[in-house]
Amino acid sequence: MKRILITGGAGFIGSHLCERLLKEGNDVICLDNYFTGSKKNIAHLMDNPYFELVRHDITQPYYAEVDQIYNLACPASPVHYQYNPIKTTKTSVMGSINLLGLAKRINARILQASTSEVYGDPEIHPQTEDYWGNVNPIGIRSCYDEGKRCAETLFMDYHTQNNVAIKIVRIFNTYGPNMHPNDGRVVSNFIVQALKGEDITLFGDGLQTRSFQYVDDLLEGMIRMMNSRKEFIGPVNVGNPNEFTILELAQKVIELTNSNSKIIHLPLPKDDPTQRQPNISLAKMELNDWEPKIQLNEGLLRTISYFDNLLSIKPTH
Ligand code: NAD
Ligand code: UDP
Numbered sequence: 001m002k003r004i005l006i007t008g009g010a011g012f013i014g015s016h017l018c019e020r021l022l023k024e025g026n027d028v029i030c031l032d033n034y035f036t037g038s039k040k041n042i043a044h045l046m047d048n049p050y051f052e053l054v055r056h057d058i059t060q061p062y063y064a065e066v067d068q069i070y071n072l073a074c075p076a077s078p079v080h081y082q083y084n085p086i087k088t089t090k091t092s093v094m095g096s097i098n099l100l101g102l103a104k105r106i107n108a109r110i111l112q113a114s115t116s117e118v119y120g121d122p123e124i125h126p127q128t129e130d131y132w133g134n135v136n137p138i139g140i141r142s143c144y145d146e147g148k149r150c151a152e153t154l155f156m157d158y159h160t161q162n163n164v165a166i167k168i169v170r171i172f173n174t175y176g177p178n179m180h181p182n183d184g185r186v187v188s189n190f191i192v193q194a195l196k197g198e199d200i201t202l203f204g205d206g207l208q209t210r211s212f213q214y215v216d217d218l219l220e221g222m223i224r225m226m227n228s229r230k231e232f233i234g235p236v237n238v239g240n241p242n243e244f245t246i247l248e249l250a251q252k253v254i255e256l257t258n259s260n261s262k263i264i265h266l267p268l269p270k271d272d273p274t275q276r277q278p279n280i281s282l283a284k285m286e287l288n289d290w291e292p293k294i295q296l297n298e299g300l301l302r303t304i305s306y307f308d309n310l311l312s313i314k315p316t317h
Protein backbone atom coordinates (compact mmCIF):
# COMPACT_ATOMS: atom_id res chain seq x y z
CA MET A 1 0.00 0.00 0.00
CA LYS A 2 1.24 3.47 -0.94
CA ARG A 3 0.14 6.86 0.39
CA ILE A 4 -0.76 8.91 -2.66
CA LEU A 5 -1.64 12.61 -2.98
CA ILE A 6 -3.77 13.59 -6.00
CA THR A 7 -4.11 17.33 -6.55
CA GLY A 8 -7.14 18.26 -8.65
CA GLY A 9 -8.59 14.95 -7.41
CA ALA A 10 -12.21 16.17 -7.56
CA GLY A 11 -11.92 17.03 -11.27
CA PHE A 12 -12.66 14.90 -14.30
CA ILE A 13 -9.41 12.91 -14.57
CA GLY A 14 -8.52 13.21 -10.87
CA SER A 15 -11.76 11.59 -9.71
CA HIS A 16 -11.14 8.54 -11.93
CA LEU A 17 -7.57 8.34 -10.64
CA CYS A 18 -8.72 8.49 -6.97
CA GLU A 19 -11.15 5.64 -7.60
CA ARG A 20 -8.65 3.46 -9.42
CA LEU A 21 -5.77 3.95 -6.95
CA LEU A 22 -8.10 3.20 -4.02
CA LYS A 23 -9.27 0.03 -5.80
CA GLU A 24 -5.64 -1.01 -6.16
CA GLY A 25 -5.30 -0.84 -2.37
CA ASN A 26 -3.66 2.55 -1.81
CA ASP A 27 -4.26 5.28 0.74
CA VAL A 28 -5.42 8.34 -1.20
CA ILE A 29 -5.51 12.04 -0.30
CA CYS A 30 -7.63 14.01 -2.76
CA LEU A 31 -6.82 17.73 -2.69
CA ASP A 32 -8.92 20.30 -4.56
CA ASN A 33 -10.15 23.90 -4.40
CA TYR A 34 -13.36 22.99 -6.34
CA PHE A 35 -12.78 25.63 -9.02
CA THR A 36 -13.84 23.27 -11.80
CA GLY A 37 -14.04 20.03 -9.82
CA SER A 38 -16.94 18.84 -7.74
CA LYS A 39 -17.50 16.84 -4.56
CA LYS A 40 -20.12 14.90 -6.52
CA ASN A 41 -17.33 13.26 -8.55
CA ILE A 42 -15.83 11.64 -5.45
CA ALA A 43 -18.92 11.44 -3.17
CA HIS A 44 -19.06 7.65 -3.66
CA LEU A 45 -15.54 7.31 -2.19
CA MET A 46 -16.22 9.22 1.03
CA ASP A 47 -17.06 6.11 3.10
CA ASN A 48 -13.76 4.46 2.25
CA PRO A 49 -11.46 4.73 5.30
CA TYR A 50 -8.44 4.95 3.00
CA PHE A 51 -9.81 8.07 1.27
CA GLU A 52 -9.32 11.60 2.56
CA LEU A 53 -10.66 14.81 1.01
CA VAL A 54 -8.85 18.11 1.58
CA ARG A 55 -10.03 21.56 0.46
CA HIS A 56 -6.86 23.41 -0.43
CA ASP A 57 -5.43 25.68 -3.12
CA ILE A 58 -2.03 24.54 -4.42
CA THR A 59 -0.82 28.13 -4.82
CA GLN A 60 -0.44 27.92 -1.01
CA PRO A 61 2.11 25.63 0.71
CA TYR A 62 0.85 22.20 1.72
CA TYR A 63 2.26 19.69 4.18
CA ALA A 64 1.62 15.95 4.23
CA GLU A 65 3.59 12.70 4.32
CA VAL A 66 3.05 10.63 1.17
CA ASP A 67 5.00 8.32 -1.17
CA GLN A 68 3.68 9.64 -4.50
CA ILE A 69 2.13 12.88 -5.79
CA TYR A 70 0.05 13.23 -8.97
CA ASN A 71 -0.21 16.96 -9.76
CA LEU A 72 -3.42 17.39 -11.75
CA ALA A 73 -4.69 20.64 -10.23
CA CYS A 74 -5.29 23.18 -13.02
CA PRO A 75 -8.38 24.14 -14.99
CA ALA A 76 -8.10 22.41 -18.37
CA SER A 77 -10.96 23.77 -20.48
CA PRO A 78 -10.22 27.00 -22.41
CA VAL A 79 -13.42 28.61 -21.04
CA HIS A 80 -12.34 27.98 -17.46
CA TYR A 81 -8.61 28.63 -17.72
CA GLN A 82 -9.30 31.93 -19.51
CA TYR A 83 -11.80 33.05 -16.82
CA ASN A 84 -8.97 34.14 -14.50
CA PRO A 85 -5.77 33.77 -16.55
CA ILE A 86 -3.44 35.14 -13.85
CA LYS A 87 -4.73 32.51 -11.43
CA THR A 88 -4.22 29.83 -14.08
CA THR A 89 -0.53 30.71 -14.45
CA LYS A 90 -0.17 30.93 -10.65
CA THR A 91 -1.69 27.46 -10.30
CA SER A 92 0.80 25.90 -12.71
CA VAL A 93 3.86 27.86 -11.53
CA MET A 94 3.38 28.53 -7.80
CA GLY A 95 1.47 25.26 -7.43
CA SER A 96 4.34 23.29 -8.97
CA ILE A 97 6.90 25.06 -6.75
CA ASN A 98 4.93 24.16 -3.60
CA LEU A 99 4.42 20.53 -4.61
CA LEU A 100 8.03 20.13 -5.73
CA GLY A 101 9.09 21.65 -2.38
CA LEU A 102 6.88 19.08 -0.67
CA ALA A 103 8.26 16.21 -2.80
CA LYS A 104 11.82 17.33 -2.00
CA ARG A 105 11.19 17.50 1.75
CA ILE A 106 9.49 14.10 2.04
CA ASN A 107 11.41 12.37 -0.77
CA ALA A 108 8.26 11.51 -2.73
CA ARG A 109 7.89 10.70 -6.42
CA ILE A 110 5.97 13.44 -8.25
CA LEU A 111 4.18 13.28 -11.60
CA GLN A 112 3.16 16.38 -13.54
CA ALA A 113 0.03 16.33 -15.71
CA SER A 114 1.48 18.33 -18.58
CA THR A 115 -0.26 18.76 -21.89
CA SER A 116 -0.06 18.55 -25.66
CA GLU A 117 -0.64 22.34 -25.46
CA VAL A 118 3.11 22.72 -24.82
CA TYR A 119 3.41 22.09 -28.60
CA GLY A 120 1.03 25.03 -29.31
CA ASP A 121 -0.06 25.16 -32.94
CA PRO A 122 2.45 22.51 -34.03
CA GLU A 123 4.49 22.76 -37.21
CA ILE A 124 5.50 19.12 -37.09
CA HIS A 125 2.95 16.35 -37.29
CA PRO A 126 2.47 14.02 -35.45
CA GLN A 127 4.16 15.54 -32.40
CA THR A 128 7.20 13.84 -30.85
CA GLU A 129 8.55 14.74 -27.41
CA ASP A 130 11.68 16.38 -28.84
CA TYR A 131 9.61 19.08 -30.62
CA TRP A 132 9.90 22.42 -28.78
CA GLY A 133 6.53 23.75 -29.85
CA ASN A 134 5.00 26.82 -31.43
CA VAL A 135 3.34 28.77 -28.63
CA ASN A 136 2.18 32.38 -28.55
CA PRO A 137 3.51 33.79 -25.24
CA ILE A 138 0.97 36.66 -25.11
CA GLY A 139 -2.26 35.17 -26.47
CA ILE A 140 -5.49 34.04 -24.82
CA ARG A 141 -4.21 30.47 -24.39
CA SER A 142 -0.80 31.51 -23.01
CA CYS A 143 -1.77 31.38 -19.32
CA TYR A 144 -2.38 27.66 -19.75
CA ASP A 145 0.29 26.77 -22.33
CA GLU A 146 3.12 28.83 -20.87
CA GLY A 147 2.10 27.94 -17.29
CA LYS A 148 2.40 24.25 -18.18
CA ARG A 149 5.69 24.85 -20.03
CA CYS A 150 7.13 26.65 -17.01
CA ALA A 151 5.90 23.82 -14.77
CA GLU A 152 7.91 21.39 -16.93
CA THR A 153 10.95 23.65 -16.50
CA LEU A 154 10.50 23.63 -12.72
CA PHE A 155 10.11 19.85 -12.64
CA MET A 156 13.33 19.38 -14.66
CA ASP A 157 15.25 21.87 -12.50
CA TYR A 158 14.09 20.37 -9.18
CA HIS A 159 15.24 17.05 -10.62
CA THR A 160 18.71 18.21 -11.69
CA GLN A 161 19.31 20.66 -8.83
CA ASN A 162 17.62 18.85 -5.91
CA ASN A 163 17.44 15.26 -7.14
CA VAL A 164 13.64 15.13 -6.87
CA ALA A 165 12.17 11.97 -8.51
CA ILE A 166 9.98 13.47 -11.24
CA LYS A 167 7.77 12.18 -14.07
CA ILE A 168 6.29 14.37 -16.81
CA VAL A 169 3.32 13.18 -18.88
CA ARG A 170 2.08 15.22 -21.85
CA ILE A 171 -1.62 14.40 -22.00
CA PHE A 172 -3.51 14.73 -25.31
CA ASN A 173 -7.26 15.54 -25.46
CA THR A 174 -8.97 13.17 -23.03
CA TYR A 175 -12.70 12.66 -22.49
CA GLY A 176 -15.10 10.43 -20.58
CA PRO A 177 -17.63 10.28 -17.75
CA ASN A 178 -17.31 12.87 -14.92
CA MET A 179 -16.64 15.74 -17.31
CA HIS A 180 -18.75 18.65 -16.11
CA PRO A 181 -21.78 19.25 -18.40
CA ASN A 182 -20.67 22.91 -18.63
CA ASP A 183 -16.99 22.02 -18.92
CA GLY A 184 -16.82 23.77 -22.30
CA ARG A 185 -14.57 21.26 -24.05
CA VAL A 186 -15.69 19.86 -27.33
CA VAL A 187 -16.69 16.28 -26.47
CA SER A 188 -18.91 17.19 -23.50
CA ASN A 189 -20.35 20.22 -25.34
CA PHE A 190 -21.36 18.18 -28.39
CA ILE A 191 -22.82 15.29 -26.38
CA VAL A 192 -24.85 17.55 -24.08
CA GLN A 193 -26.10 19.60 -27.05
CA ALA A 194 -27.04 16.47 -29.01
CA LEU A 195 -28.87 14.90 -26.05
CA LYS A 196 -30.82 18.11 -25.42
CA GLY A 197 -31.62 18.54 -29.13
CA GLU A 198 -29.80 21.90 -29.15
CA ASP A 199 -27.61 23.21 -31.98
CA ILE A 200 -24.12 21.71 -32.15
CA THR A 201 -21.66 24.62 -31.89
CA LEU A 202 -18.87 23.97 -34.38
CA PHE A 203 -16.11 26.57 -34.14
CA GLY A 204 -14.67 27.62 -37.51
CA ASP A 205 -14.96 25.29 -40.50
CA GLY A 206 -14.48 22.24 -38.28
CA LEU A 207 -11.49 21.03 -40.31
CA GLN A 208 -9.10 21.51 -37.37
CA THR A 209 -8.14 18.13 -35.90
CA ARG A 210 -7.73 16.56 -32.47
CA SER A 211 -6.90 12.99 -31.35
CA PHE A 212 -9.26 11.88 -28.59
CA GLN A 213 -8.25 9.53 -25.78
CA TYR A 214 -10.68 7.75 -23.46
CA VAL A 215 -9.94 8.42 -19.79
CA ASP A 216 -9.24 4.76 -18.83
CA ASP A 217 -6.40 4.57 -21.37
CA LEU A 218 -4.87 7.73 -19.91
CA LEU A 219 -5.06 6.35 -16.34
CA GLU A 220 -3.25 3.20 -17.39
CA GLY A 221 -0.50 5.25 -19.06
CA MET A 222 -0.16 7.68 -16.15
CA ILE A 223 0.05 4.96 -13.51
CA ARG A 224 2.60 3.00 -15.56
CA MET A 225 4.62 6.20 -15.93
CA MET A 226 4.55 6.92 -12.18
CA ASN A 227 5.84 3.41 -11.47
CA SER A 228 8.33 3.19 -14.33
CA ARG A 229 12.10 2.95 -13.76
CA LYS A 230 13.41 5.95 -11.80
CA GLU A 231 15.70 7.18 -14.58
CA PHE A 232 12.82 7.56 -17.04
CA ILE A 233 11.49 11.00 -16.22
CA GLY A 234 9.89 11.92 -19.56
CA PRO A 235 8.37 14.02 -20.91
CA VAL A 236 6.27 11.32 -22.54
CA ASN A 237 3.19 11.72 -24.77
CA VAL A 238 0.11 9.84 -23.58
CA GLY A 239 -2.73 10.03 -26.08
CA ASN A 240 -4.67 8.17 -28.75
CA PRO A 241 -3.10 8.68 -32.20
CA ASN A 242 -6.44 8.30 -34.05
CA GLU A 243 -7.00 11.78 -35.44
CA PHE A 244 -10.39 13.29 -36.39
CA THR A 245 -11.62 16.63 -37.65
CA ILE A 246 -13.98 18.39 -35.26
CA LEU A 247 -16.64 18.19 -37.98
CA GLU A 248 -16.26 14.39 -38.03
CA LEU A 249 -16.64 14.38 -34.25
CA ALA A 250 -19.86 16.43 -34.49
CA GLN A 251 -21.28 14.02 -37.09
CA LYS A 252 -20.31 10.98 -35.01
CA VAL A 253 -21.96 12.38 -31.88
CA ILE A 254 -25.18 13.18 -33.78
CA GLU A 255 -25.23 9.65 -35.21
CA LEU A 256 -24.50 7.85 -31.92
CA THR A 257 -27.09 9.85 -29.97
CA ASN A 258 -29.65 9.59 -32.77
CA SER A 259 -30.17 13.32 -32.37
CA ASN A 260 -32.08 15.85 -34.48
CA SER A 261 -29.58 18.59 -33.61
CA LYS A 262 -28.23 20.75 -36.43
CA ILE A 263 -24.63 21.86 -36.77
CA ILE A 264 -24.12 25.64 -36.60
CA HIS A 265 -20.82 27.42 -37.24
CA LEU A 266 -19.44 29.92 -34.70
CA PRO A 267 -16.18 31.89 -35.00
CA LEU A 268 -12.97 29.97 -34.36
CA PRO A 269 -11.36 31.18 -31.09
CA LYS A 270 -8.00 32.93 -31.43
CA ASP A 271 -4.88 30.74 -31.48
CA ASP A 272 -6.94 27.54 -31.79
CA PRO A 273 -4.42 24.85 -32.90
CA THR A 274 -5.11 23.53 -36.41
CA GLN A 275 -3.91 19.96 -35.88
CA ARG A 276 -2.84 17.64 -33.10
CA GLN A 277 -1.78 14.01 -33.02
CA PRO A 278 0.57 12.26 -30.61
CA ASN A 279 3.48 10.09 -31.63
CA ILE A 280 3.37 7.44 -28.87
CA SER A 281 6.47 5.39 -29.72
CA LEU A 282 8.26 6.51 -26.54
CA ALA A 283 5.31 5.55 -24.32
CA LYS A 284 5.09 2.14 -26.00
CA MET A 285 8.79 1.51 -25.50
CA GLU A 286 9.11 2.73 -21.91
CA LEU A 287 5.69 1.90 -20.47
CA ASN A 288 5.58 -1.81 -21.10
CA ASP A 289 3.85 -1.73 -24.51
CA TRP A 290 1.21 0.73 -23.34
CA GLU A 291 -1.22 1.79 -26.04
CA PRO A 292 -4.82 3.03 -26.07
CA LYS A 293 -7.41 0.24 -26.11
CA ILE A 294 -10.70 2.14 -26.35
CA GLN A 295 -11.41 3.76 -29.69
CA LEU A 296 -13.64 6.76 -30.30
CA ASN A 297 -17.00 5.03 -30.98
CA GLU A 298 -16.80 2.86 -27.87
CA GLY A 299 -15.56 5.74 -25.67
CA LEU A 300 -18.25 8.09 -26.98
CA LEU A 301 -20.98 5.52 -26.28
CA ARG A 302 -19.80 5.17 -22.67
CA THR A 303 -19.66 8.96 -22.27
CA ILE A 304 -23.07 9.47 -23.90
CA SER A 305 -24.57 6.95 -21.49
CA TYR A 306 -23.06 8.90 -18.54
CA PHE A 307 -24.49 12.24 -19.71
CA ASP A 308 -27.83 10.64 -20.59
CA ASN A 309 -28.16 9.46 -16.97
CA LEU A 310 -26.96 12.77 -15.58
CA LEU A 311 -29.40 14.84 -17.64
CA SER A 312 -32.34 12.62 -16.75
CA ILE A 313 -31.79 13.11 -13.00
CA LYS A 314 -33.82 16.08 -11.77
CA PRO A 315 -31.74 18.50 -9.66
CA THR A 316 -32.64 18.26 -5.95
CA HIS A 317 -31.57 21.84 -5.14
P1 NAD B 1 -10.71 19.50 -14.55
O1 NAD B 1 -10.92 20.96 -14.71
O2 NAD B 1 -11.91 18.62 -14.50
O3 NAD B 1 -9.83 19.20 -13.25
C1 NAD B 1 -8.93 20.09 -12.67
C2 NAD B 1 -9.10 20.05 -11.16
O4 NAD B 1 -8.13 20.90 -10.54
C3 NAD B 1 -10.47 20.54 -10.71
O5 NAD B 1 -11.01 19.65 -9.77
C4 NAD B 1 -10.18 21.90 -10.09
O6 NAD B 1 -11.12 22.28 -9.11
C5 NAD B 1 -8.78 21.69 -9.54
N1 NAD B 1 -7.99 22.93 -9.36
C6 NAD B 1 -7.83 23.93 -10.26
N2 NAD B 1 -7.02 24.88 -9.75
C7 NAD B 1 -6.67 24.46 -8.50
C8 NAD B 1 -5.86 25.02 -7.47
N3 NAD B 1 -5.26 26.20 -7.61
N4 NAD B 1 -5.72 24.32 -6.32
C9 NAD B 1 -6.34 23.13 -6.14
N5 NAD B 1 -7.13 22.56 -7.09
C10 NAD B 1 -7.28 23.22 -8.25
O7 NAD B 1 -9.74 19.05 -15.75
P2 NAD B 1 -9.14 17.62 -16.15
O8 NAD B 1 -9.46 17.40 -17.57
O9 NAD B 1 -9.49 16.59 -15.15
O10 NAD B 1 -7.58 17.91 -16.08
C11 NAD B 1 -6.74 17.45 -15.04
C12 NAD B 1 -5.29 17.77 -15.36
O11 NAD B 1 -4.90 17.13 -16.58
C13 NAD B 1 -5.04 19.28 -15.56
O12 NAD B 1 -3.81 19.61 -14.99
C14 NAD B 1 -4.98 19.42 -17.07
O13 NAD B 1 -4.19 20.51 -17.44
C15 NAD B 1 -4.36 18.09 -17.47
N6 NAD B 1 -4.70 17.77 -18.88
C16 NAD B 1 -5.97 17.38 -19.21
C17 NAD B 1 -6.28 17.10 -20.54
C18 NAD B 1 -7.64 16.66 -20.97
O14 NAD B 1 -7.87 16.54 -22.17
N7 NAD B 1 -8.58 16.35 -20.09
C19 NAD B 1 -5.29 17.27 -21.52
C20 NAD B 1 -4.03 17.70 -21.14
C21 NAD B 1 -3.74 17.93 -19.80
N1 UDP C 1 6.67 23.62 0.56
C1 UDP C 1 5.44 23.06 0.82
N2 UDP C 1 5.40 21.92 1.57
C2 UDP C 1 6.52 21.31 2.04
C3 UDP C 1 7.77 21.89 1.74
C4 UDP C 1 7.82 23.05 0.99
O1 UDP C 1 4.40 23.56 0.41
O2 UDP C 1 6.40 20.27 2.69
C5 UDP C 1 6.72 24.87 -0.22
C6 UDP C 1 7.50 25.96 0.49
O3 UDP C 1 6.57 26.79 1.16
C7 UDP C 1 8.21 26.70 -0.62
C8 UDP C 1 8.11 25.78 -1.84
O4 UDP C 1 7.45 24.61 -1.40
O5 UDP C 1 7.52 27.90 -0.94
C9 UDP C 1 9.45 25.44 -2.42
O6 UDP C 1 10.20 24.76 -1.45
P1 UDP C 1 11.78 24.72 -1.55
O7 UDP C 1 12.26 23.94 -0.36
O8 UDP C 1 12.20 24.25 -2.87
O9 UDP C 1 12.19 26.24 -1.49
P2 UDP C 1 12.41 27.25 -0.30
O10 UDP C 1 11.56 26.82 0.85
O11 UDP C 1 13.85 27.17 -0.05
O12 UDP C 1 11.96 28.54 -0.92
Ligand code: UDP
Nearest residue numbers: 078184185186187189201202203208246272
Ligand atom coordinates in the same frame (compact mmCIF):
# COMPACT_ATOMS: atom_id res chain seq x y z
N1 UDP D 1 -14.74 23.30 -30.30
C1 UDP D 1 -15.92 23.43 -31.06
N2 UDP D 1 -17.10 23.59 -30.40
C2 UDP D 1 -17.18 23.63 -29.03
C3 UDP D 1 -15.99 23.50 -28.27
C4 UDP D 1 -14.79 23.34 -28.96
O1 UDP D 1 -15.89 23.38 -32.31
O2 UDP D 1 -18.30 23.79 -28.52
C5 UDP D 1 -13.46 23.10 -31.02
C6 UDP D 1 -12.33 24.02 -30.59
O3 UDP D 1 -12.36 25.23 -31.34
C7 UDP D 1 -11.10 23.19 -30.89
C8 UDP D 1 -11.58 21.75 -30.66
O4 UDP D 1 -13.01 21.80 -30.72
O5 UDP D 1 -10.74 23.32 -32.23
C9 UDP D 1 -11.14 21.18 -29.32
O6 UDP D 1 -11.51 22.10 -28.32
P1 UDP D 1 -11.35 21.80 -26.75
O7 UDP D 1 -11.66 23.05 -26.02
O8 UDP D 1 -12.09 20.57 -26.40
O9 UDP D 1 -9.80 21.40 -26.59
P2 UDP D 1 -8.41 22.11 -27.03
O10 UDP D 1 -8.70 23.19 -28.04
O11 UDP D 1 -7.85 22.66 -25.78
O12 UDP D 1 -7.65 21.00 -27.63
